[in-house]
Amino acid sequence: MNQPSTPIRSDAGTVAGGTIERVRLEAGGIAVELLTVGAAINRVVVDGRDIVLAHPNATDYADSMYGLGLTIGRFANRIGGGRFTLDGVEHRLPTNEGDNTLHGGPDGFARRLWDVTDLAPGTVEFTLTSPDGDQGFPGAVTVRVRYTLTADELRMDYTATSTAPTPVNLTNHAYLNPAGEASGSADELLLTVHAAHLVEVDETLIPTGRLPEVGAHDLRGARRVADAAPLDTCFVVDGEPGALRPHATLAASDLAVDVFSDQPGVQVFTADGMSGVPGLSGPYGPRAGVALETQNFPDAPNHPGFPDSILRPGHPLTTSTAWRFRRLG
Structure with missing residues (x-):
């Protein structure tokens, strides 16, 4: 049956902020499980195969060292020196990676419990309100992420509004492995990134x-992950930002995941330093999966020539990313 089924809600554990809920979506041969902690993608099962790295317990997501499946904000990636100037005012942020602020700071959106605000067959919406001054950022921001599952696609639609001008950059930090999260290293997978610049x-x-x-990092023709790594690199995706277009593909011999987005960039992270991370099938090691984080450019508030990352009152942010599942052979 290809039609999406009614979402199933259940309790998944307790953290300091309250109870974690799990929401399960099903359509065709695909099942997706999502968590209210970090609005996380917990599992994506295609034809019986888990294809994202997953912690064994929902409570593991509250302090996931490598951010498995978590929604990242208020600003994904890095802000240099933990500071930016906006409309003539300097704002200082708490730093959590040397002198820089990474993924919104030490208590970013990935650490929060989100609310389930809408449910319908094949879709669920999570909502989070971030108060003015949260992690040093100005303005109260309300963020929504809607996951929609069909027989061959998982789509993520983000919206955000703010009471004051503020940088916003949203993404999901899932690690994909189309050969299966239990298959070991992603080294033999084929990686394509549609970008001539980085x-x-x-x-x-x-x-x-x-x-x-891109030079030596040219991935416009598919390359083995082992040959492309190590990567923690933001690629400038070909085509006009604002239009849903191909960003990247990660492929095993029988299944490919094509990533589409309207964002200007995709951060490709091969997690070469990953070691001993609690996983669904046992600890994950180096390059167990590849993160394809569609997003604006890192440190955009400090670079006037980069795509505008400032969310202003009365001008909501809307952005979309889709994973399309393609059976091969």
């Missing part, structure tokens, strides 16, 4: 402001 960074992974050609 965001150049310094030794602390903060952009220099230059967007050079």
Whole structure:
């Protein structure tokens, strides 16, 4: 049966902020399980195969070291020096990666319990309100992420509004492995990224402001993950931002996941340092999966030449990402 079924809600554990809920969506041969902690993607099962890295317990997501499946905000990726100037006012943020602020700070959106605000066959919406001054960011922000599952696609639609100008950059931090999360290293998977340029960074992974050609990191033709790694790189995706277009593909021999988005970039992270991370089938090691994080460019508030990352009152942010599942052979 290809039609989406009615979502199933259940309790999944307790953390300091309250009870975690699990929401299960099903359509065709695909099942997706989502959690209210971090509005996380917990499981994606295609034809009986788990294809995202997953912690064994929902409570593990509250302090996931590698951010498995979590929704990232208020600002995904890095803000250099933990500061930015907006409309002539400097704002200082708590730092959590050396001198930089990573993924919204030490208590970003990924650490919060979100509310379930809408349910319908094949879809669920999670909502979070971030108060003015949260992690040093100005303005009260309300964020919604709607997951919609069909027989061959999982779509993520994000919206955000703010009471004051503020940087916003939203993404999901899932690690994909189409061969199966229990298959070991993703080294033999084929990775394609539709980008002729990338965001150049310094030794602390903060952009220099230059967007050079990809050079040795050219992934427009499929390459083995082992040959492309290590990567913690933001690619400038070809085509016009604002239009849903191909960003990347990760493929096993019998299943490919095509990532589409309207965002200007995709951060490709091969997690070469991953070790001993609690996983559904046992601890995950280096390159157990690949994160394809569709997003604006890192440190965008500090680079006037980068795509605008400032959310202003009366001008809601809307952005979408879709994972399309393609059976091969």
